[in-house]
Amino acid sequence: MERKVTIQDVATLAGVSKSTVSRYLNAGYISDEKASRIRSAIQTTGFRSNFFARRLKTRDSKLIGIIVPRFDSYTGGRVLSGMGKAMEKAGYQALLQVSHLSSRYELERMRRLRDQGIDGLIVISVGITEDHIKLLEDFDLPVIFVGQQHPEVCYFKVDDYAAGRVMGKTIRELGHKRVVFAGVTSSDRAVGIERRDGFEEVFSRGNRGASVTFVETGFDFQSAYNAGAEIMSYCPTAIVGATDNIGLGVLRYLHERGISVPEEVSVTGFGGYDVAALSYPPLTTIAFDYEGLGTMAVENMLKMLDGEDVVSKDDVLMQVVVRGSVRKAINRK
Amino acid sequence: MERKVTIQDVATLAGVSKSTVSRYLNAGYISDEKASRIRSAIQTTGFRSNFFARRLKTRDSKLIGIIVPRFDSYTGGRVLSGMGKAMEKAGYQALLQVSHLSSRYELERMRRLRDQGIDGLIVISVGITEDHIKLLEDFDLPVIFVGQQHPEVCYFKVDDYAAGRVMGKTIRELGHKRVVFAGVTSSDRAVGIERRDGFEEVFSRGNRGASVTFVETGFDFQSAYNAGAEIMSYCPTAIVGATDNIGLGVLRYLHERGISVPEEVSVTGFGGYDVAALSYPPLTTIAFDYEGLGTMAVENMLKMLDGEDVVSKDDVLMQVVVRGSVRKAINRK
DNA sequence: CTGTTAGCGCATTCAG
């Protein structure tokens, strides 16, 4: 347990004062001679400045708190990846917390992170509630939400409503009439409500004989798979999963039951997970630029940290990816 | 920019001294009366103790640095997930960095993290080199490596060699003779060398007429796909991918070329990615308990932090998962 | 260009 070497040790060894060393460290005015003496003193002592002492003075930590719903999620991974790039470029680090897809945990993590000396907080949220707004009142640091929206906060997200509409248009134009929308809890506004509403809006309006039945599942592959029987009980010609995971779970169910896709029923998802290209048949989906979303969130956080104003954005790039899992409906009588 | 409220403010408002407040905060001796006065003072001021000041005194940060190869990787996500659970339980947080699958970056991140006031460091490594060992010499904090091994460090990993052997046995028993092993760079000891060596050892030894050709690809799906033509040029009856991603990439290539699996050629992977169950046909693989690995790494880090000794472990649970992508070889003349 | 002097906010002796 060797004593930690401090800036003082370096100073005495180099025969200068603490402040001179500090200046050396922080690009201040230094004569070449002393600079080199200090350099070698640091070398021999193996000095490394104390992170906490420094931060106690300077007031900023170069730390951004990030809350993700899960670690092992495709979407989260992509968003984080985009965030990582932007943070790295700016010399920031991530302090990570997981909400386990729970609003309660999310709030708890927000509170905890706030007290950890971070400069800003980014929450990949599972839904922005009144409790969030209330909590934000005694936040003295910038907060950005990702993936969900609320008029009173700064957020960045994909346009789930538009995505739903695009999907509605796609399925409608293929002539499908009996559709099951396999979605998630409406406590998730973006995925649970917006995608569904967008879909129904375009698909149903003035579409004679069209019906869309809602079946609720969880977010994971498995729970979608489990809902397979219920879904099929409605004899749909198309099944729209609210996420690619759901679409894939359904696909698996159908495959095991020997129900052929897309001949007997079309299946789609949302998200653009690259693994969705590997299923059999490959899943038609709407691909979002999650990485871009992450980058955008961080870049705007940096702006906020810089005192600039930022405006929320909910129309991150997306793209319909039509693959083998859909075809024109055969509307039997 | 309202002044930050400090422990002093609370003290004066409550009519006690700073130290009493500090004691209140840290479970010291306090009279009930003062305790409640302090409680309400904290309430009204909205006091929150300064993270950095606290850490400057107490010397520990409850922060564990973690380096992952990528954010958007299945394996990394699972390991992180396991780590997250264990850290949470112990009240630790993760300071995250990405190595981008590069040894150079990995070293750089290790250095950076070391100077960030973390209590310990866990590196999901892409390969432990001499530079790592050298760097470790002036590390004054516990370091654990995950996924790779080296006699001079503490590490936790799955038994890649054994996994290779198991796969070798599996393929051999199915009667395959002409095999292509689609692997990765040998700079990755675990995945690039151990899995391959284990496979060859069991598959080739005394296996009359057996041959295994090595084709190098990257870690990602796409580069495996790109290697498809080269792989097939050897006319294998079985293709063993060093990871599930590689297996899936190959599968995709074959599917697009109309080469049927497993009728014409068997394909396998390593890892147990859950998406590998969704491919067509579902991929035979060896599943590792990555989440358990992550948990184990953190639990042992906590031990080290506690001054206990820990021993490296390289035999994390694994399990062969035989799915539709393999069948008995038809060894035509 | 450089040394001296003050704290940053908190935890922790040490006397009461």
Added chain:
DNA sequence: CTGAATGCGCTAACAG
């Protein structure tokens, strides 16, 4: 049980 005093290691005026 409590308050006063001290210092963690560093940066930032302030005078030279």
